[in-house]
Amino acid sequence: MRAQVKGAVAPARRRTQAERTALSDTRMFDAAIKLISEHGTERTTLKEIGELAGYSRGLAHSRFGSKEGFLGQLFTRFDGRWKAHINDHVGDKSGIEAVLAALRAVREFLIAEPSYMRAMYILWYESLGHDSKIRNKLADHHRIYREDAARWVQLGIEQGEIDPVINAEQFSVQFNGFIFGIIYQWLVNAEALDLPAIFDDYESTIKRLLSKKD
Incomplete structure (x- = not known):
């Protein structure tokens, strides 16, 4: 039996295949966010995504099948992050408290995740010019957002x-x-907007508008 050398560093644990796949997916999604933010979706290719992520030019295609498939997964990934973020803020709140919590969630996400937000909204807006799965998903999400806000107000x-x-x-x-x-407006010219002031003013407007009058 071989004695362990005192002070020796244990060899690093090898990642599992699932861990390696998750890591490569994350790197490719991060690369896509950067490329889409700079060039838009039309000029972003799977080849460029794979290369920027540090992998072979064909990995993204072999993993996702097509550019539309990749972008669909990027949409799903963002959607999961956004839902977790807004649920952390809104939770089981209702009425004015829920409306303001949702508003603050948007403000924080814009400030904390500007690249992610920019890439996703570019993806969404560029999907409006043609019928696509992303456009249909976006329409469904807008319906849900409206229903959520209406429910908060109705409960209030x-x-x-x-x-x-x-x-x-x-x-x-x-x-x-x-x-x-x-x-x-932020996508067009972020520097022209004072986001904290805009959101603070709108919060005050919401309170005045929705509060029950004596």
């Missing part, structure tokens, strides 16, 4: 916190209109 009305004259469905459209409108 039922709980006596929000003014019953408020139309929950119409507010949800306007609320999402603010969010996506700000993000669009």
Whole structure:
């Protein structure tokens, strides 16, 4: 039996195949975010994604089958991160508290994950010019966002916190209109916007608008 040398460093554990696959996927998604942010989706190729990630030019294609398949997985990955982020903020809140929590979640994500947000919204906006799985998924997500906001407001009305004259469905459209409108302006010229001031002012507007009047 061979004695262990005192002070010797134990050999590093070899990654499993699943771990290696997860790592390569993460690196390729990160590379895609960088490329899409700089060049858009049309000028970003699977070959470039694989090479920038440090792998063979054919890995992304062999792993995902097509560019549309890769972008679909990128959408799913972002969607998972966004849902976890907003759930951490909103949780089981309702009424004005839930609306403000969702607004703060958007602001924090814009500030903390600018490259990710930029790439994903470029991907979404560029999908609008043709029928695609991503466009259909985006339409479904917008419906969910509106339903969530309307539900928060309706619960606030039922709980006596929000003014019953408020139309929950119409507010949800306007609320999402603010969010996506700000993000669009931010994509065009981020330096022109003072995001903290804009979001703080809108929070005050929401409180005044929704609060039940005496």
